Every structure is written in structure tokens, then in C-alpha cells.
Amino acid sequence: MIFSETRIPGAFLIDVERLEDERGFFARTWCRREMEQRGLNPRLAQCSIAFNKRKGTVRGMHYQLPPYEEAKIVQCTSGAIHDVILDLRPGSATFMEHVAVVLTAENHTRLYVPEGVAHGYQTLADMTEVSYQMSQVYSPGHARGVRWNDPTFGIQWPLDQPILSKKDRGYPDFVPPRPRTY
Numbered sequence: 001m002i003f004s005e006t007r008i009p010g011a012f013l014i015d016v017e018r019l020e021d022e023r024g025f026f027a028r029t030w031c032r033r034e035m036e037q038r039g040l041n042p043r044l045a046q047c048s049i050a051f052n053k054r055k056g057t058v059r060g061m062h063y064q065l066p067p068y069e070e071a072k073i074v075q076c077t078s079g080a081i082h083d084v085i086l087d088l089r090p091g092s093a094t095f096m097e098h099v100a101v102v103l104t105a106e107n108h109t110r111l112y113v114p115e116g117v118a119h120g121y122q123t124l125a126d127m128t129e130v131s132y133q134m135s136q137v138y139s140p141g142h143a144r145g146v147r148w149n150d151p152t153f154g155i156q157w158p159l160d161q162p163i164l165s166k167k168d169r170g171y172p173d174f175v176p177p178r179p180r181t182y
Helices: 032-037
Strands: 002-005 012-015 019-021 024-026 046-052 058-064 072-078 080-087 098-104 110-113 117-123 128-134 143-145
Touching (some): 072 080, 072 098, 072 117, 080 110, 080 128
Antiparallel strands (some): 002 012, 012 110, 019 024, 058 117, 058 143, 080 098
8 A cells, every 4th residue: 555645644645556467456455554554543443335326416524523533544436526634633733724635436546534634525426436444433423514615614626516415514614612721
């Protein structure tokens, strides 16, 4: 596996190292040892897929609160997505900054999203499927999100008139935490 750190600390693009021959290729997609060597969470608690019928569908920006914070590995297995991560860790040097990448079924690139970083995407093709590996089980009581178009973050989505769930449309404007005074 080939790891490339993004501008957000702890978030990585993960590309496969292909062993190719006349049949096609073989590649490792997950390795506990390689994850641990980079200080990434190797725990695998749950895997899910999201199937999206229409181009322009937006899912996100989602995260979970402690003690159910989750790291994710996201891969597009059919179609293509504009994938966005947003750093919501108050102590991070990139707090409230985002990174966007294109993941496709053809490029086999995956995105490692660390705990405390929100995740979302917009589909770039009809019939797009996204696969998730998560370090923590889903906990509805700890699930949170920020609005996909909150002006605080300035995320530029590639397609106009997105298809959204009521929940994703309804998140309020983000209010940054206030610094503690002693």
C-alpha cells in the first residue's frame, strides 16, 4: 500500500501497489502492520456500503462524538465521488479546514479519515457505490454532522442542485467551540 498524507494531519490517501500480469492485478487493500507503522487506527469494527442512484447526490458531512469517534477508510467501488474531509478537532493546526479528492472505481484510491474529522461526498456519476471500513460501530446517539454548504467552511462542490437527505439539509450553521478561560 502507498500512503500519501493530506494537508489534514492524520488523513491519508491510500493507493494500491499492483502486482500485474496478463490476468489483471492483485493488490493488498488493508494491512494492520502498515496502519500501525503510520500511527493510524487499525481497528476494524464495522463495514458498510452506500449506493447512490443519481449523479449529484451529497452525503455528509458526518462524524461521531466520543466515545464513539471513528476512523474510516472510504473507497468508491462503482462510479466516482468528490470526497471531502473537514477537520473538526479544536486543537488541530488545520481546524475548520477541508481537503477534497476524487475517488473512482478505476483509480482504486482510498481515503483514511481520522477520528474527529467529518466526512462527506458528492457523486459524480449515476449508480455510484461507496464502501466504508470503520474503527467503531455506528451509534445513533453520538452521530453528528455539519451542513454541506455551511459558509464557515467554504467547501466547493462540483455539481449544482445536489440531492440531499432532509437530515443533511437541516444541520445548523457551525459554531466553533469557545476557548476555555481559567
